[in-house]
Amino acid sequence: MDNPQIKSRRRVVDHGEVFTNPREVKAMLDLVPQECDRLDSRFLEPACGDGNFLIEILTRKLAVCRRRAESKQYTQLQFEQAAVQSVSSIYGIELLPDNAEACRQRLLDYFIQEYRSLYSSACKSECIEAVRYLLSKNIICGNALTYRTADDNWIVVSEWSMIGDGKMNRRDYEFSYLVGDSAEQDLFSDLPCATFSPVYFLNLNAAAYGEE
Secondary structure (H helix, E strand, O other): OOOOOOOOHHHHHHHOOOOOOHHHHHHHHOOOHHHHHOOOOOEEEOOOOOOHHHHHHHHHHHHHHHHHHHOOOOOHHHHHHHHHHHHHOEEEEEOOHHHHHHHHHHHHHHHHHHHHHHHHHHOOHHHHHHHHHHHHHHEEEEEOOOOEEOOOOEOEEEEEEEEEOOEEEEEEEEHHHHOOOOOOOOOOOOOOOEEOOOEEHHHOOOHHHOOO
16 A cells, blocks of 8 residues: 555554654654754654654754764764663654554664764664663553553653763653643653662663563
């Protein structure tokens, strides 16, 4: 079927699955260019599909990192930290497991492409694995309307923050509390359901949090 906005008519009927055209994605993000350029500016797509919005956001954030690296504002380590921070600020919730996995892989592949194009054989496997881990946490298979994951647990969203010396802080929040009715409520404004000790950004992985 020659239509990039749908995979099949059956998926449209069963799940209402229609992907946003990249042209519309770019036009909408062009309305908030300053947020796309801020590496710590968080974006949450509650029906992310295979990542049309999220890949464009990551593209713009990594373009900032790349310009700074190419102009020698960043060393390789500074680029890696900034790029990891960029990935950590991007969130998606997706109902269909194949789309969620495709989104994670799409974002990871793009990160690796940009990273390797800058540093080639000097790329660190730890940096790639840190990004892989972040995407495993930030791209969630679940239903944003019921606040439940695919295996019927409450959706939990991790807040990642750089706190100095290359360390990242993680606090987990139940998604249902993050999307309250208060118009003044900001993302991560409620009390976390779990907090963790800071971890150096190149050491982010499941073992660091006892999740293996």
